[in-house]
Structure formats: C-alpha cells, structure tokens
Amino acid sequence: MSANSRLTIAAHxxxxxxxxxxxxxEVATSEQIATSANTNPVVIRRLLGELRRAGxxxxxxxxxxxxxxxxxxxxxTLLDVYEAVEPGPLFAMHxxxxxQGCVVGYGIQPAMQRIYEGIExxxxxxxxxxxxxxxxxxxxxxxR
Amino acid sequence: MSANSRLTIAAHxxxxxxxxxxxxxEVATSEQIATSANTNPVVIRRLLGELRRAGxxxxxxxxxxxxxxxxxxxxxTLLDVYEAVEPGPLFAMHxxxxxQGCVVGYGIQPAMQRIYEGIExxxxxxxxxxxxxxxxxxxxxxxR
DNA sequence: CGCAGTCGTAACAACGAAGGTTGCAACAAG
DNA sequence: CTTGTTGCAACCTTCGTTGTTACGACTGCG
Numbered sequence: 001m002s003a004n005s006r007l008t009i010a011a012h013x014x015x016x017x018x019x020x021x022x023x024x025x026e027v028a029t030s031e032q033i034a035t036s037a038n039t040n041p042v043v044i045r046r047l048l049g050e051l052r053r054a055g056x057x058x059x060x061x062x063x064x065x066x067x068x069x070x071x072x073x074x075x076x077t078l079l080d081v082y083e084a085v086e087p088g089p090l091f092a093m094h095x096x097x098x099x100q101g102c103v104v105g106y107g108i109q110p111a112m113q114r115i116y117e118g119i120e121x122x123x124x125x126x127x128x129x130x131x132x133x134x135x136x137x138x139x140x141x142x143x144r
Numbered sequence: 145m146s147a148n149s150r151l152t153i154a155a156h157x158x159x160x161x162x163x164x165x166x167x168x169x170e171v172a173t174s175e176q177i178a179t180s181a182n183t184n185p186v187v188i189r190r191l192l193g194e195l196r197r198a199g200x201x202x203x204x205x206x207x208x209x210x211x212x213x214x215x216x217x218x219x220x221t222l223l224d225v226y227e228a229v230e231p232g233p234l235f236a237m238h239x240x241x242x243x244q245g246c247v248v249g250y251g252i253q254p255a256m257q258r259i260y261e262g263i264e265x266x267x268x269x270x271x272x273x274x275x276x277x278x279x280x281x282x283x284x285x286x287x288r
Numbered sequence: 289c290g291c292a293g294t295c296g297t298a299a300c301a302a303c304g305a306a307g308g309t310t311g312c313a314a315c316a317a318g
Numbered sequence: 319c320t321t322g323t324t325g326c327a328a329c330c331t332t333c334g335t336t337g338t339t340a341c342g343a344c345t346g347c348g
Contacts, residue, residue: 004306005236008256012238016248029323036246037238040308045324062316065323078259090234092149094156094181095336102180104160107286111279112152115222119270126263135255142251148335173294184337189295206345209294239307 006085010047011078012037015136017057018073027066047085054084074133082127090123091116150229154191155222156181159280161201162217171210191229198228218277226271234267235260 016036017028030041030048037044048067051057058070093112098105160180161172174185174192181188192211195201202214237256242249 005238006306007235008237008252011256012242012248012252015252016246019248031323036243036249038240038242038249039238041323042309042326043307045326046307049325059324060316061314061322061324063320063322064317065315067324091151093152094149094183096182098156098182099180102160104156104163104283105180105182106288107283108152108156108159108279110286111282112155114282115274115279119267122266122270123263126266130259135252135259138255138258139248139251142254144250150335175294185294186297186338187336189297190336193296203295204345205293205295205343207291207293208346209344211295 004086006047007078007082009037009039009043010051010081010085011132011135013044013048014051014056014069014073014076014081014132015139017067017069018132018136019140021069027060027064027068029066033067050084051081054080056080056084072133073136074131076132077128078130078132078135079124079127081132082124089116090120148230150191151222151226153181153183153187154195154225154229155276155279157188157192158195158200158213158217158220158225158276159283161211161213162276162280163284165213171204171208171212173210177211194228195225198224200224200228216277217280218275220276221272222274222276222279223268223271225276226268233260234264 013033016033020028020032030044033048034041034044048057048059052059052070055070056076057067059065059067091112093109098108100106157177160177164172164176174188177192178185178188192201192203196203196214199214200220201211203209203211235256237253242252244250
C-alpha cells in the first residue's frame with residue numbers, strides 16, 4: 001500500500017498550532033510548522049487548506065498572518081482529520097470491470113464492497129476515539 | 145490514499161480457484177483467472193506467487209500445470225491474504241525526520257506510532273473475521 | 289527425445305498519487 | 319507604500335502499481 005503520511009503531517013500541524021497557541025501566540029505560520037515537520041511550507045499550506053475547508057482551522061492573511069485552530073483540540077478527532085485529508089476508500093476494486101459472464105467476476109465486486117464497507121466503518125470508529133488533545137498529550141509525554 | 149486493488153484481486157483469484165476445484169478440476173491456470181479478472185496473466189502469477197510464499201496456494205509446472213489451493217477456503221482469512229500481499233503499514237510517518245529540537249517534532253512519531261499500531265490491530269482483527277469461504281458464498285449469492 | 293503448455297521472473301513502459309519547488313497575485317497591518 | 323504571509327497554479331521528481339513482452343525452466347505425453 002502506498003503508505004500515506006498526510007494524516008501524520010496534518011496531526012503534526014494541528015498539535016503544533018495548538019501548543020503554540022497555549023504558549024500565548026495568536027497564529028502560527030506555515031513556515032514555522034514546515035520547519036518542525038521538516039518539509040516545505042507549501043505542503044503545509046495545502047494540507048491546512050483542506051483542514052480549513054473542513055472547519056478545523058482558520059487562516060488570516062496580510063502582515064502578522066497565519067493559522068489558528070477553529071475548535072478546541074479536544075473536540076477534534078483523527079476521524080475529522082482523516083476525512084479532511086484522505087479522499088478515497090481504503091481498498092479499491094478492480095481497475096477494469098471483471099468478466100460479467102463469469103460467476104465470480106459478476107459477484108465479486110458487490111461481495112467485496114460489502115466487506116470493505118464494514119471494515120472502513122470500524123476504522124472510522126477507531127479514528128473517532130482519538131482526539132487531537134490525546135495526540136498532543138502523548139507528544140508532550142515523550143521522554144527527553 | 146493510492147487505492148490498492150491487490151487484496152481484491154487476490155480474493156478474486158482464490159475464490160475462482162476454489163469454485164473451479166469444486167467443479168471437479170484439478171488446477172486453474174493464470175490465463176483463466178486473468179480472463180475472469182480482466183487483467184494480464186502475469187499480474188495474476190505475481191500475486192499468486194506471493195500467496196504461494198504464504199502457503200495459501202500451490203503451483204505445478206509443465207504440461208497441465210496451474211494453481212490449486214493449499215488449504216480449504218474456510219481456513220483462509222482475508223488477514224492471511226492481506227499479510228501476503230500488502231507489505232507496509234497502513235499509515236506512514238513523515239518521509240523525512242521531523243525537527244528533533246522541537247517538542248512536537250520530537251514526540252510526534254512515537255505518539256502516532258502507538259495510535260497507528262492500535263488501529264492496525266483492529267483492522268487485522270476485522271480482516272481475520274472473514275474467511276474466503278465467506279467471500280465465495282457472498283459471490284455466489286449475487287442475484288443474476 | 290522432442291514438443292507443447294504453463295509457470296517463474298526479469299525488464300521496461302504507462303500511469304497516477306504525493307511531495308517538493310518556484311513564482312506570483314492577493315491581502316492586510318502598520 | 320512596504321512588508322510578511324496566505325492562496326494557488328504550474329511543474330518536476332519520486333515512487334508504487336499495473337500492464338506488457340520476452341524468455342528460460344519445467345514436465346507430461348507421444
């Protein structure tokens with residue numbers, strides 16, 4: 001599976017903004033977050049843009065601009081972040097339609113679809129159990 | 145997430161071989177399976193090769209060669225197939241190490257690692273609940 | 289022994305997703 | 319007006335997956 005770090009980076013950015021705000025700052029810049037995540041500011045802006053569309057963060061422009069949380073970390077779950085940054089389903093069907101004249105080719109897609117939906121539902125349930133507040137607490141609990 | 149159809153195709157192939165054997169045939173060829181899945185025989189051989197390494201199928205060479213199940217479909221779960229064909233973890237960490245001088249950069253990876261491990265464990269548990277026998281039953285239950 | 293059918297596998301192209309980079313317009317505070 | 323930042327488009331690179339061709343290895347059969 002093409003391992004995808006979008007959820008990780010998004011959680012990193014949210015935790016960073018949350019901590020920075022608790023230290024008394026109004027907004028965080030994509031530059032600062034990019035430095036912490038060791039990546040490019042544009043990558044962060046792209047990702048935060050998706051989180052903004054999902055209502056998790058807000059951005060200000062102009063001088064002294066930057067990003068702030070739109071909600072408390074405790075009210076944001078990894079599921080919110082996952083849905084904001086991951087478009088497609090976890091498992092895909094065949095890229096080309098299987099042979100509909102074959103019994104297996106005909107029945108396999110509805111069968112797998114049903115199974116996959118159940119599994120994704122469970123995954124969502126698990127993601128919803130973890131808030132970004134939990135993530136930040138875990139981050140700060142790391143031994144130095 | 146780069147949607148991945150490997151698990152789907154592998155389940156398709158196993159169900160096909162299983163059904164074919166129940167119809168009295170000894171072995172199935174990659175050509176036949178590829179026709180049903182509407183793909184290339186080499187793709188099927190590659191995938192079945194991984195399933196062979198995992199002990200799920202066997203292959204014979206020479207004239208009248210082909211593939212057969214190494215176990216009953218009822219004793220194979222989607223987890224067995226998943227582990228045979230999906231190498232990496234579901235979610236990835238940062239591609240480059242985050243800033244270790246930053247509190248968040250330092251603590252984020254262990255924190256997310258722990259969370260992801262729990263989620264993958266749940267995913268495995270769900271996959272282990274479905275046998276290939278279940279899949280084949282669902283496939284044959286499709287209305288025509 | 290030779291033929292034919294099939295697997296085993298390497299090599300390469302095609303494709304798409306994701307990340308990285310550059311450039312620049314839009315915006316707003318001072 | 320200047321400055322710092324977002325918003326966004328365009329493009330490249332990298333990587334994983336799939337598709338395709340080619341060919342050697344193997345084995346049952348005549």
